Amino acid sequence: MTDPMTGARELPVPEPQSPAPDAADVGRPLPLGVDRTPTGDAAVDAQLARLADADHLAASGHLEVYEDVHRGLRDALTALDRRPGPSAPPVPVGSPASYDNRS
Numbered sequence: 001m002t003d004p005m006t007g008a009r010e011l012p013v014p015e016p017q018s019p020a021p022d023a024a025d026v027g028r029p030l031p032l033g034v035d036r037t038p039t040g041d042a043a044v045d046a047q048l049a050r051l052a053d054a055d056h057l058a059a060s061g062h063l064e065v066y067e068d069v070h071r072g073l074r075d076a077l078t079a080l081d082r083r084p085g086p087s088a089p090p091v092p093v094g095s096p097a098s099y100d101n102r103s
Contacts, residue, residue, distance in 0.1 A: 031055035
């Protein structure tokens with residue numbers, strides 16, 4: 001077909017081809033292929049790696065994996081709050097900063 005405005009001929013756009021499923025793959029869950037970028041924190045990376053377990057489960061089994069990973073990530077964040085670190089210096093009584101107690 002030719003574009004009436006430009007006179008250019010329009011070419012058909014081919015449909016993307018997906019590979020034919022192997023007979024063994026029919027009815028079996030296929031991996032989503034979602035990339036997981038390492039964070040550098042071992043506890044978090046272990047939980048992200050656990051998400052790959054959902055790739056081999058039917059959709060009905062995903063919730064259990066996601067809840068387990070969520071619990072593990074929450075525990076990793078809680079552990080960050082428990083790590084000892086430098087404390088802030090005390091504010092001297094009578095300094096302007098000691099009166100700024102907004103909540």
